Amino acid sequence: MYRAPQIKNVFQDYLLKEKFSGAPASLYDPVNYILSLQAKRARPVLSLLAYQLFKDDLDKVLPAALAIEVFHNFTLVHDDIMDEAPTRRGQATVHKQYDVNHAILSGDVMLLYAYQYLMNTEFVNQAALFQHFNHAAIEICEGQQMDMDFESMPVVMIEDYIEMIRKKTAVLLGVALRIGAMVGGATADAAEKLYQFGTHFGISFQIQDDILDTYADPEKFGKQVGGDIIQGKKTYLFLKTRELLEGHDRANFEAAYYGDASDKVDQVLQYFKDVNVKEYAMQVRDAYHDLAFSYLSSIKIDEARMEPLLEYTQAFIQRES
Numbered sequence: 001m002y003r004a005p006q007i008k009n010v011f012q013d014y015l016l017k018e019k020f021s022g023a024p025a026s027l028y029d030p031v032n033y034i035l036s037l038q039a040k041r042a043r044p045v046l047s048l049l050a051y052q053l054f055k056d057d058l059d060k061v062l063p064a065a066l067a068i069e070v071f072h073n074f075t076l077v078h079d080d081i082m083d084e085a086p087t088r089r090g091q092a093t094v095h096k097q098y099d100v101n102h103a104i105l106s107g108d109v110m111l112l113y114a115y116q117y118l119m120n121t122e123f124v125n126q127a128a129l130f131q132h133f134n135h136a137a138i139e140i141c142e143g144q145q146m147d148m149d150f151e152s153m154p155v156v157m158i159e160d161y162i163e164m165i166r167k168k169t170a171v172l173l174g175v176a177l178r179i180g181a182m183v184g185g186a187t188a189d190a191a192e193k194l195y196q197f198g199t200h201f202g203i204s205f206q207i208q209d210d211i212l213d214t215y216a217d218p219e220k221f222g223k224q225v226g227g228d229i230i231q232g233k234k235t236y237l238f239l240k241t242r243e244l245l246e247g248h249d250r251a252n253f254e255a256a257y258y259g260d261a262s263d264k265v266d267q268v269l270q271y272f273k274d275v276n277v278k279e280y281a282m283q284v285r286d287a288y289h290d291l292a293f294s295y296l297s298s299i300k301i302d303e304a305r306m307e308p309l310l311e312y313t314q315a316f317i318q319r320e321s
Contacts, residue, residue, distance in 0.1 A: 050180030143168025170202025
């Protein structure tokens with residue numbers, strides 16, 4: 001049985017062999033650029049780990065795993081344009097490295113190649129693969145639009161935030177597991193449970209990300225702690241603090257959060273501390289984590305086959321960066 005680091009290496013080797021080429025080079029250079037940046041490759045690794053629950057010959061599932069990774073990076077290219085983000089994974093974003101028009105068109109061709117790789121996956125019911133992939137892709141677009149809408153909305157409910165991160169982030173983890181399992185020959189019930197595991201795990205993962213952005217050790221986190229506060233993002237921590245505060249305290253908190261004072265982060269952190277919001281966030285994170293793993297534990301799989309997936313996903317929740 002392969003552990004996650006070995007599986008990641010198998011995927012990386014495959015990705016290098018499938019380097020994008022063609023004319024004009026100016027279309028494909030940005031594609032190779034974004035795919036060459038240092039990345040965890042969580043989604044293809046999850047696909048391969050899910051496949052390995054049922055079969056051992058990883059070659060069969062590699063095209064599907066690449067489809068998911070290329071699609072994921074397509075969304076990053078376009079999201080970075082919308083967010084006007086200057087960096088991605090410590091390097092210039094595609095639209096900064098090249099320009100916006102190149103980034104849009106190269107992102108478009110990545111989307112088309114994602115479907116090409118999915119079509120190249122040997123599976124008896126390809127229509128089902130496309131159905132699940134398309135459903136996730138549509139929800140990801142909906143989640144991105146919700147996230148953008150939240151920026152101009154005066155009030156966002158916590159349940160709406162959870163739904164946004166489910167769509168924008170979690171469903172791609174879920175469908176990566178589902179497709180890997182399907183190609184591996186899983187029953188419909190097992191594939192559905194792996195999808196539910198991935199989706200709820202993804203929500204837990206994102207809430208952990210919210211917590212890390214504010215409370216991580218700066219040396220381990222690898223990026224500026226408090227970035228969400230500086231940007232005034234409506235994270236779980238902000239929404240729960242706003243919910244717990246009343247009257248003038250709520251108004252003063254919002255003024256601090258959306259202001260630009262030199263000590264903005266310190267001000268906001270004090271409000272977070274006053275209402276113990278970190279503890280609330282950890283409870284919600286753990287609830288989604290436990291629900292996710294209840295789906296996983298209900299699948300009847302040999303423990304030795306399940307261990308690499310358990311090991312990998314638990315490490316993500318316990319991460320400090």
